[in-house]
Amino acid sequence: MNIMDTINSMLPGFLTADGLAGIADEAAGVVFLIMCAITLIGGVIACNSERLVRAVAGLAVCFVGVAALYYYLNSPFVAMMQILIYVGAVCITIAFAIMLAAPEENKKHGPAGPLSGPLGLIAAGLATIGMIGLALKTDFIAMPKVNMGSVKLIGVELLTTYSMVFELVSIVLLIAIIGSLVIARHGRSK
Amino acid sequence: MSMLNLHNSLTTYLVLAAILFGMGVYGLVTRRTLVGMLIASELILVASSINIMAFNRFTAPDPTIGQIFSLFIMAIAAAEAAIGLSITIAVYRNYKSVDTEDLVDLNG
Numbered sequence: 001m002n003i004m005d006t007i008n009s010m011l012p013g014f015l016t017a018d019g020l021a022g023i024a025d026e027a028a029g030v031v032f033l034i035m036c037a038i039t040l041i042g043g044v045i046a047c048n049s050e051r052l053v054r055a056v057a058g059l060a061v062c063f064v065g066v067a068a069l070y071y072y073l074n075s076p077f078v079a080m081m082q083i084l085i086y087v088g089a090v091c092i093t094i095a096f097a098i099m100l101a102a103p104e105e106n107k108k109h110g111p112a113g114p115l116s117g118p119l120g121l122i123a124a125g126l127a128t129i130g131m132i133g134l135a136l137k138t139d140f141i142a143m144p145k146v147n148m149g150s151v152k153l154i155g156v157e158l159l160t161t162y163s164m165v166f167e168l169v170s171i172v173l174l175i176a177i178i179g180s181l182v183i184a185r186h187g188r189s190k
Numbered sequence: 191m192s193m194l195n196l197h198n199s200l201t202t203y204l205v206l207a208a209i210l211f212g213m214g215v216y217g218l219v220t221r222r223t224l225v226g227m228l229i230a231s232e233l234i235l236v237a238s239s240i241n242i243m244a245f246n247r248f249t250a251p252d253p254t255i256g257q258i259f260s261l262f263i264m265a266i267a268a269a270e271a272a273i274g275l276s277i278t279i280a281v282y283r284n285y286k287s288v289d290t291e292d293l294v295d296l297n298g
Binding site: 069 | 277
């Protein structure tokens, strides 16, 4: 009997190596549930709050939760990019638009009258229930993995197989930035 | 399956993405300003991205491709947000409002 077995036999059950791994698994499950709750609460705030600044804050919270979901999906790189791009860039841009355009959500009813809220809820609920039903009913077939999808492989694929798409996305981003500057500058003297 | 093992099943992510999509559709229908509708459309985009990443993790043979695809979705979403917000600001400059009820003229 080596020294590790001796230590393991002296510790209470939940502190052995297997027990610790089990506790780590349970902690991962608990953190996952918390992150799901954060995502959903952020989404509710983003689509339902009266003030748009609060909606943007809820959107940022929702995006942080989604980044945690990506981490659970074995993609730490995409999780980091989610926080950088969505929380760091998109939410800040929307916050600037709110400051510049000062939109007000104070009037209760849209052009459709008082029915737009319940009708929107029914439409969104039907779409959600349909998709949840499909997800629960369908039996998805898993293919055998050919690799683990590490960050190194992402980089290699991005600069070899997908280098053309990479360059095209760069050009799209450049054109989008220049175009948004042109559109937002137009008529500034008024 | 226990509650604590939910993160290892594909269905959890699909259900979560469906709920986020529903929230986005609800916000898109009920919001009255352009910025609010843009926020709701971001929710829809992120729901589709979760779907792609979940299928990538659980069913696809090569998990790198889905991650690269998701990165491209993020880049396109950032471009979409920039363009949409500049249009919002241009509309505000012309109409002094971004309320969808006030935007009824088509002449430029």
